[in-house]
Amino acid sequence: MKSIKITAAVIEKTGAPFVLQELEMDGPRADEILVRIVAVGICQTDVHVRDRVQPPELPMVLGHEGSGVVEEVGAAVTAVKPGDRVVLSYDACGQCRFCLSGRYTYCEHAMAINFGGSRLDGTNALHRAGAEVHGHFFGQSSFATYALASERNVVKVSSDLPLELLGPLGCGLQTGAGAVLNSLRVPANASIAILGTGAVGLAAVMAARAAGAHPIIGVDLVPKRLALATELGATHTIDARKEDIRKRIAEITGSGVDYVLEITALPEMLKLAVDILAPCGTAGQIGGGVPGAEAPISMSRLLLGRTVRGIVQGDSIPRIFIPRLIEMHRRGQFPFDRLVRFYDFKEINQAVADSASGDTIKPILRISAA
Ligand SMILES: [Zn+2]
Numbered sequence: 148m149k150s151i152k153i154t155a156a157v158i159e160k161t162g163a164p165f166v167l168q169e170l171e172m173d174g175p176r177a178d179e180i181l182v183r184i185v186a187v188g189i190c191q192t193d194v195h196v197r198d199r200v201q202p203p204e205l206p207m208v209l210g211h212e213g214s215g216v217v218e219e220v221g222a223a224v225t226a227v228k229p230g231d232r233v234v235l236s237y238d239a240c241g242q243c244r245f246c247l248s249g250r251y252t253y254c255e256h257a258m259a260i261n262f263g264g265s266r267l268d269g270t271n272a273l274h275r276a277g278a279e280v281h282g283h284f285f286g287q288s289s290f291a292t293y294a295l296a297s298e299r300n301v302v303k304v305s306s307d308l309p310l311e312l313l314g315p316l317g318c319g320l321q322t323g324a325g326a327v328l329n330s331l332r333v334p335a336n337a338s339i340a341i342l343g344t345g346a347v348g349l350a351a352v353m354a355a356r357a358a359g360a361h362p363i364i365g366v367d368l369v370p371k372r373l374a375l376a377t378e379l380g381a382t383h384t385i386d387a388r389k390e391d392i393r394k395r396i397a398e399i400t401g402s403g404v405d406y407v408l409e410i411t412a413l414p415e416m417l418k419l420a421v422d423i424l425a426p427c428g429t430a431g432q433i434g435g436g437v438p439g440a441e442a443p444i445s446m447s448r449l450l451l452g453r454t455v456r457g458i459v460q461g462d463s464i465p466r467i468f469i470p471r472l473i474e475m476h477r478r479g480q481f482p483f484d485r486l487v488r489f490y491d492f493k494e495i496n497q498a499v500a501d502s503a504s505g506d507t508i509k510p511i512l513r514i515s516a517a
């Protein structure tokens with residue numbers, strides 16, 4: 148099989164910085180799509196995996212918010228052709244009962260196919276000096292100059308928007324916006340609190356405003372993020388370092404909020420999410436926390452019609468939802484360009500550090516010219 152040379156950000160050791168290296172990658176199989184990566188967003192999940200991945204999955208290439216141009220397609224691919232501009236998203240098997248009923252984000256194989264470090268059949272396209280390198284992260288591993296995707300996770304996008312801006316739509320932005328619009332279906336004039344106003348939370352703020360929610364309450368520890376939440380549609384903000392969240396929510400809403408989106412993945416914040424819900428309210432939980440994390444939720448509060456549900460990728464079907472978000476962006480309803488800051492590929496570790504400090508909300512690495 149023909150092999151191509153790529154440059155990729157490789158993790159050699161758990162928690163160690165990314166190292167740019169030359170690798171070899173097999174060409175696309177019949178059902179695969181070779182994409183030249185133009186840019187890739189960095190998501191918290193990349194950092195969590197970097198800090199937890201253990202041998203034998205190392206070395207490994209991450210990256211799952213890629214955008215790029217189709218270079219070559221396998222013989223069975225009909226959805227895209229060379230030259231098409233695409234955004235890459237999460238992968239799903241397409242065959243299990245959850246996929247067949249349109250619930251792709253809850254695919255039975257979601258963990259193996261997105262986090263397994265190989266194709267579902269256990270093979271890998273990446274090599275280094277003849278030895279295997281783990282990849283296929285979210286069906287892409289796009290911290291690289293080229294990636295292999297499939298028809299299930301490529302979304303063709305139009306050419307009137309800068310391609311380097313669009314990668315984060317494939318994970319972080321569709322997660323926040325989809326949680327509000329697809330999962331919770333927040334109606335006009337319903338109240339919502341968003342716990343954590345990083346990239347996912349700010350996407351949720353914009354979507355809540357587009358849905359006509361009121362009030363929209365952003366909660367965070369970083370003043371800069373809260374200021375941006377206000378600019379993007381939050382009617383109230385709570386600085387959790389200085390203010391009592393329960394007290395402030397009671398002051399703003401009286402009986403509690405109709406919806407809560409919990410994005411911090413801290414157990415005490417999921418407990419708080421239930422504590423601040425109005426009767427019959429729904430809390431959406433995004434992020435599983437550290438392995439084994441459990442939250443002590445009040446059973447008596449839950450009894451009064453309150454619901455807690457987990458949400459993956461905002462229940463988004465990328466080929467439907469990403470074009471919708473792009474259309475909202477065109478109409479000024481989803482100005483996600485306000486969240487991003489661009490870095491060169493070789494600045495990947497700086498970009499991660501700036502994201503951790505709250506200095507940058509959504510870093511995007513430029514990999515090649517559009
Ligand atoms: Zn499936």
Ligand SMILES: [Zn+2]
Nearest residue numbers: 190192318319
């Ligand atoms: Zn992500």
